[in-house]
Amino acid sequence: MKKLLVLGAGTAGTMVVNKLRHRLDADDWQITIVDQDPTHYYQPGFLFIPFGMYARHDVVKPKRDFIPPGVDMIQADIEEIEADKNRVKIDGDRWLQYDFLVIATGTHLAPDETPGLEALGDEGPDNIHTFYTLDGAMKLEKYLRTFQGGKLVMNITEMPFKCPVAPLEFIFLADWWLQEKGLRDDTELTFVTPLPGAFTKPVASKALGGMLEEKKIDLVPDFNIEMVDWDAGKIVAYSEDEVDYDLLVSIPLNMGADVVGRAGLGDELNHVPVDKHTFLSGKHENVFALGDAAALPTSKAGSVAHFAVELWTENFLRYIDGLEMLEHFDGHANCYIESGHGKGLLIDFNYDTEPLPGKYPLPGIGPFSLLEETEMNHWGKLMFRWMYWNILLKGKEMPVPALMSMAGKWSVG
Amino acid sequence: MATEVIGGVEVHVDDEGFMTDPSEWTEELAPALAKEIGIDDLTDAHWKVIRFLRDDFAQEGQTATLRRVSTMANVPTKELYQLFPKKPAKKMSYISGLQKPVGCV
Numbered sequence: 001m002k003k004l005l006v007l008g009a010g011t012a013g014t015m016v017v018n019k020l021r022h023r024l025d026a027d028d029w030q031i032t033i034v035d036q037d038p039t040h041y042y043q044p045g046f047l048f049i050p051f052g053m054y055a056r057h058d059v060v061k062p063k064r065d066f067i068p069p070g071v072d073m074i075q076a077d078i079e080e081i082e083a084d085k086n087r088v089k090i091d092g093d094r095w096l097q098y099d100f101l102v103i104a105t106g107t108h109l110a111p112d113e114t115p116g117l118e119a120l121g122d123e124g125p126d127n128i129h130t131f132y133t134l135d136g137a138m139k140l141e142k143y144l145r146t147f148q149g150g151k152l153v154m155n156i157t158e159m160p161f162k163c164p165v166a167p168l169e170f171i172f173l174a175d176w177w178l179q180e181k182g183l184r185d186d187t188e189l190t191f192v193t194p195l196p197g198a199f200t201k202p203v204a205s206k207a208l209g210g211m212l213e214e215k216k217i218d219l220v221p222d223f224n225i226e227m228v229d230w231d232a233g234k235i236v237a238y239s240e241d242e243v244d245y246d247l248l249v250s251i252p253l254n255m256g257a258d259v260v261g262r263a264g265l266g267d268e269l270n271h272v273p274v275d276k277h278t279f280l281s282g283k284h285e286n287v288f289a290l291g292d293a294a295a296l297p298t299s300k301a302g303s304v305a306h307f308a309v310e311l312w313t314e315n316f317l318r319y320i321d322g323l324e325m326l327e328h329f330d331g332h333a334n335c336y337i338e339s340g341h342g343k344g345l346l347i348d349f350n351y352d353t354e355p356l357p358g359k360y361p362l363p364g365i366g367p368f369s370l371l372e373e374t375e376m377n378h379w380g381k382l383m384f385r386w387m388y389w390n391i392l393l394k395g396k397e398m399p400v401p402a403l404m405s406m407a408g409k410w411s412v413g
Numbered sequence: 414m415a416t417e418v419i420g421g422v423e424v425h426v427d428d429e430g431f432m433t434d435p436s437e438w439t440e441e442l443a444p445a446l447a448k449e450i451g452i453d454d455l456t457d458a459h460w461k462v463i464r465f466l467r468d469d470f471a472q473e474g475q476t477a478t479l480r481r482v483s484t485m486a487n488v489p490t491k492e493l494y495q496l497f498p499k500k501p502a503k504k505m506s507y508i509s510g511l512q513k514p515v516g517c518v
């Protein structure tokens with residue numbers, strides 16, 4: 001009996017077991033998946049919670065509902081990975097042996113790495129928030145209910161972090177929400193980022209930067225935060241620049257699972273360096289990393305995980321039969337960007353091609369406009385939640401190709 | 414591709430002046446590159462960072478980020494800002510003859 005062990009039952013891990021269970025003979029292959037948390041979170045939905053557009057029940061479901069029959073699911077803390085011995089320790093003294101290991105433990109918030117952000121826990125002042133966890137998003141929703149205006153600052157701590165468009169979406173939605181509440185004139189909105197512009201890739205950065213300007217949201221680029229000064233109500237950069245806030249909304253440092261770091265499998269942020277086409281660890285020929293856990297030069301996003309798992313599955317089936325893996329994965333990412341007032345944008349890109357304007361053809365539903373605000377794109381984003389729970393996680397075919405296509409895109413010269 | 418003469422040596426550079434061929438770089442070039450961006454004296458502390466960047470690049474094929482330098486070479490970010498004022502990521506890679514680190518997507 002061969003053993004496939006999957007660490008983490010989030011977006012990526014869940015898709016992996018769903019894709020593979022019916023492709024691997026149950027008489028020959030045992031598939032086990034381990035996760036510490038019985039709840040599956042639809043993380044893209046966290047964005048809407050502070051503004052009362054979604055509630056808790058819209059974004060949680062039991063993990064079990066998404067694990068197919070024939071897969072052993074264990075709820076436990078993953079404590080040690082001994083890749084040299086092909087085994088993983090859970091629950092203090094239980095060792096799981098494997099033939100192949102998939103690390104899909106994601107990336108999590110590490111606020112303690114930035115002095116002053118500990119306030120995101122239960123200590124310190126109550127005007128420091130994040131919407132990157134369900135708890136955080138719910139606390140922020142409560143805080144906003146009594147918000148009276150002032151300086152609202154959205155700050156990104158450091159690259160890389162998951163879903164790099166979410167902070168922009170947050171500030172666009174905040175702008176809209178404040179208008180609805182009659183508070184926009186009393187609120188200064190500032191977007192503070194370590195990047196040189198609104199986004200990493202030049203064409204999108206320009207388009208999104210233009211939208212910030214239109215909405216009268218200040219952009220402070222190249223800001224590498226060193227600390228939060230609670231008493232003075234300001235964030236301070238290593239360069240000694242400062243930005244004042246009355247309400248700070250932060251994306252803290254994102255780090256891969258500690259257990260990955262302890263096992264010596266991670267980089268400086270505990271993300272696993274892997275081949276960017278095959279996801280195979282450079283150190284062990286039976287260890288893969290998928291989803292946010294992997295260190296790859298593309299976005300950490302559910303859509304990327306989805307495209308990656310789809311191609312990886314075919315490759316894995318070749319690999320176990322001794323065939324060479326095909327170097328297919330192109331870093332394809334496809335993200336809806338909520339821009340407020342019931343509209344949204346769509347961007348589609350990969351390792352080599354930055355987000356371009358044009359049309360995104362989607363058989364039967366689309367086309368969606370790329371890099372342009374439309375109501376259709378907003379509906380695309382809302383529809384995505386249904387697709388996530390009902391199609392994507394269960395490993396069914398999505399009506400989107402895994403590899404990026406240039407169809408409908410315009411080149412920008 | 415454009416070339417520039419730095420410290421008496423002709424090297425290939427991009428439009429921002431970063432060297433494009435890491436193999437054209439030698440330790441002798443570093444002081445001249447540093448002068449170009451207003452750093453007149455390369456101390457041991459600078460050299461620790463430069464050598465780490467070069468070694469790390471040789472292994473990883475990409476320029477280390479500030480976070481990577483601070484954890485792997487044990488040079489706190491604060492110090493990197495003192496050594497390479499205002500824009501340490503750009504300045505340290507410029508002097509080391511490497512492309513600036515990609516601020517990943």
Ligand SMILES: Cc1cc2nc3c(=O)[nH]c(=O)nc-3n(C[C@H](O)[C@H](O)[C@H](O)COP(=O)(O)OP(=O)(O)OC[C@H]3O[C@@H](n4cnc5c(N)ncnc54)[C@H](O)[C@@H]3O)c2cc1C
Pocket residue numbers: 007008009010011012013034035036037042043044045046047076077078079104105106107131132133162163166257259290291292293300301302303304305334335336
């Ligand atoms: C606010 C927000 C908005 C987002 N919006 C979008 C969007 O619009 N579009 C998009 O494509 N993506 C979006 N994302 C990103 C998307 O949610 C993630 O990229 C995706 O969920 C990654 O999947 P994953 O399986 O790699 O990690 P996860 O889904 O995070 O799963 C990791 C799992 O590993 C488990 N785990 C970790 N360590 C251990 C351990 N030691 N022991 C046991 N279990 C462990 C965790 O419990 C978790 O279940 C958003 C994310 C956030 C936070």
